[in-house]
Amino acid sequence: MDSPGVSGSLRNQLALTLIGGAAVLALLLFFAVRSYAVQVAQQGQNNILEASVTSMLDAAAIRDGRIELDLPYAAFSMLATPADDRVFYAILQDGVHLSGYEDLAFSQGATGGNLMFEIGEMRGGAVQKISASRTLIGANNRTEVQIVLAQTQDALSETLDQISRNAALLGLGFFGLAAALSFWATSATIGQLGKLTSSVTRRGPQDLSPFTKPVPREMAPLVTSLNSLMGRLDQSLSRSEDFIAEAAHRVRTPLATVRSYAEATLQRVDKEENREAMRSMVKAIDESSRAAGQLLDHAMITFRADHLEREEIDLVVVARELVLRLTPIADMKDLSLTLRGDPHVPYSGDLVLIQNAVRNLIDNAMKYSPAEGAIEVAVALHPRPQIRVCDRGPGFPTDEIEALTTRFRRGANAANTIGSGLGLTIAREVAQAHGGQIELANQEGGGACVTLSF
Ligand SMILES: Nc1ncnc2c1ncn2[C@@H]1O[C@H](COP(=O)(O)OP(=O)(O)OP(=O)(O)O)[C@@H](O)[C@H]1O
Ligand SMILES: [Mg+2]
Structure with missing residues (x-):
């Protein structure tokens, strides 16, 4: 800063x-x-x-x-x-x-x-x-x-x-006393500024409420303008949050419509070269829709990571809901999606962010696993609350594993899959916003494992 x-x-x-x-x-x-x-x-x-x-x-x-x-x-x-x-x-x-x-x-x-x-x-x-x-x-x-x-x-x-000596001593004594008093007065005055500074510093980044503690009259204008600045900041933050949600909606809906028209057309086209063109079109739509979705999710996560909305959640419940919701998609690829681990893992975190991160991990496991693979979501309380997603696919390309959580970074194994290289970035940023971390590893018997610990 x-x-x-x-x-x-x-x-x-x-x-x-x-x-x-x-x-x-x-x-x-x-x-x-x-x-x-x-x-x-x-x-x-x-x-x-x-x-x-x-x-x-x-x-x-x-x-x-x-x-x-x-x-x-x-x-x-x-x-x-x-x-x-x-x-x-x-x-x-x-x-x-x-x-x-x-x-x-x-x-x-x-x-x-x-x-x-x-x-x-x-x-x-x-x-x-x-x-x-x-x-x-x-x-x-x-x-x-x-x-x-x-x-x-x-x-x-x-x-x-003799009188001069005494007067000089008197003057010196007076000066000493006055100097001590001025140091005291200075510290007391500056102390008020210090108090305000520390109360600004102590605030969490999400706390944009106005200052209400009484301050000396001379400092009131400063606090007033600070409060109005925070008010404007709060307003513009919530406006950007609304904007992101609105933008996501407005981009995804028409893309979904275009995609369904393209799919329907594809059914009716007979000529092979036209069918090929239609397929490319559907793929391009899928790609832009995925990119738009991930970009907006990433924007939302960057925004929310600055002011986490923590609440008491159970990581097991979060994982179970996602497993249930994604099972139909896994079924289409004949993948088994199972949940195991501790029965309850209470944690105070931002539900929307954690859901988003874990969904991206399961999404990757489904995307990069061959058909009929097994995906396991494990939730544990110790040593730290954590969620681990493991698959039985080819695993991460070992030489790239360090870099995969950087923005827009896709692995060599991702050439034929649709994606924008933001999923692991999102997961890492969510973990870090909660003071935790992400860990990428390949399993001994093959397959990738990603652990989010909070
Ligand atoms: N389970 C996995 N098995 C093998 N490779 C993986 C797995 N998960 C991620 N990867 C590799 O890590 C890269 C980055 O993953 P990430 O989720 O960030 O991006 P993506 O999946 O390509 O795009 P998207 O933003 O749509 O998720 C992927 O391109 C892929 O190469
Ligand atoms: Mg991904």
Whole structure:
């Protein structure tokens, strides 16, 4: 059977999309957590710097026209960090450096009590700077004191590294979970398709009934078109079966009529050469009638073999009926036709096919046996249900025996008999359709034996 072209895999496509989505979400999660952590940590440092600079400014006072500033110990101790971050400070009076680090500058000048933050660099390290100012009023002057405070960010970046690691782990965990979920979701989705496929596969070839099991909504159109296809197939199959039966009838009936006219004419013709012509005509009619019959039978068998109609039958009964029906024909040739074997051989098979096969075997035995021969039909249950037809004729031509069951193949011994070479083909196909086989053999004392085992 042809398998369809394959373009990609739905499972991979689905899994890739879901896992790709999960990866993007995991990255987003990582960056969102990290940037939020940066904000919170920076805010924390800023708050401490602000508290520290405010307490320093609070300690500033003006005495005798000079600024006096005792930096409170607490202002520095609150800036202590686990990473021993360094702290720099500068005190300016009206914009003029007063004490602390001279190289600690702030880009903007202090403006009336405002707090300002700035990121900068100090002694080769990144620092967070804060600047605050306060106006001091003395006895006869007012002056502006500004404090700039800077702190390195080692502790902060350590915390951030730690948070980044945790966020990365969180992202990875999320990704793993999402990947597992997408595999599960993919299998569950594809599983539905698999179920439908296996229920189509499990059906016997004769089962063309529609699918009624519920399927997911997305698959319903597929099942609907599958059902309609099977409906059409069923219809066209039964139409061909009717056609074969009709054709057989229409071909055989007029041929039989022509034959009887020819026979009748033959009786009335006296001239020998005319009689010879009439005889040839009758033979040709017999041949075409046989060929048409066998061809149509073969077509019917090919058709039915695809969808066997099995029923409980007794092979002995089948054989007996055929023997009874064919005895008159055997009698005309003085042949004895006998049945022997087991009394009952129950079997579940297609009656029409088995009848057809066995009739062809008995037909051969009668056709190829010399007059007054004995034909035996034996039915046995063991080792497998089987029907054997044996005659006492010349037997099969030994060099051709392998090929005789092929279509239209006739043996060298069949030159003077009417036939189309389909009888054994039919018998073989019937046996094979039932899972059985046909066996051709010659008997020791002479004669052919054909065994159909099911
Ligand atoms: N009982 C038999 N004894 C000897 N030869 C046989 C016997 N049965 C079949 N054969 C040989 O096998 C050949 C094939 O048989 P098969 O029944 O398929 O075709 P057929 O009898 O020639 O034609 P038909 O289709 O009309 O039956 C025959 O032509 C004949 O040579
Ligand atoms: Mg035959």
